Amino acid sequence: MAKKNKTNKSIEANDETKGISKIKMFFYWFIIPLLFTLLLLLVIAQIANINVFEKAKEITGFSEEQVLTDDKKTDVLEEKVVSLQAEIQEKEAQIDKVQTELDNSATEKEALLIEQERLLDEIAKLTRDQESAKRDYEEIVSTFEKMSAKTAAPVITKMSDAEALRILTSLKPDTVASIYEKMTPEDAAKYTELMTKQ
Numbered sequence: 327m328a329k330k331n332k333t334n335k336s337i338e339a340n341d342e343t344k345g346i347s348k349i350k351m352f353f354y355w356f357i358i359p360l361l362f363t364l365l366l367l368l369v370i371a372q373i374a375n376i377n378v379f380e381k382a383k384e385i386t387g388f389s390e391e392q393v394l395t396d397d398k399k400t401d402v403l404e405e406k407v408v409s410l411q412a413e414i415q416e417k418e419a420q421i422d423k424v425q426t427e428l429d430n431s432a433t434e435k436e437a438l439l440i441e442q443e444r445l446l447d448e449i450a451k452l453t454r455d456q457e458s459a460k461r462d463y464e465e466i467v468s469t470f471e472k473m474s475a476k477t478a479a480p481v482i483t484k485m486s487d488a489e490a491l492r493i494l495t496s497l498k499p500d501t502v503a504s505i506y507e508k509m510t511p512e513d514a515a516k517y518t519e520l521m522t523k524q
Contacts, residue, residue: 467493
């Protein structure tokens with residue numbers, strides 16, 4: 327068993343040395359010659375007055391002007407962002423104003439609906455009162471129709487001209503003629519004149 331452990335350890339050690347030797351080989355055969363070649367090319371370029379860094383910028387298309395224009399673009403974009411934020415705030419203010427107007431309109435509409443209901447109730451009440459007054463008036467006219475002319479004439483002369491005229495125009499012509507007969511000529515003439523003016 328002890329021999330197997332030693333054998334396993336020696337195999338592992340050999341594997342590790344093979345891995346390390348491969349890395350060393352890679353450095354010796356590839357990296358070091360590459361670095362040496364690059365150094366040699368830089369020295370030759372320096373002797374030939376060639377600025378390698380400028381040439382690299384030309385080849386890659388990277389320049390200070392681009393950096394400046396990129397900065398300008400950034401400034402322009404920042405200005406655009408600021409103007410758009412200002413526009414957003416303005417639009418939000420307009421939205422708030424419109425919302426306030428809508429709320430006011432809704433409140434005003436509710437007030438108008440309440441007023442409309444009140445007016446409709448008042449109209450209904452007035453209609454009922456008018457119908458009641460009409461029934462009462464029709465009863466009064468009916469009463470005058472049933473009264474004798476001798477009794478009706480003094481009552482009509484005691485009324486206001488408007489009320490008397492209203493009743494006289496509602497009575498039958500025969501009834502009006504008999505009431506006129508029982509009035510004084512002055513009163514009969516007055517009521518006849520009022521009726522013709524109507």
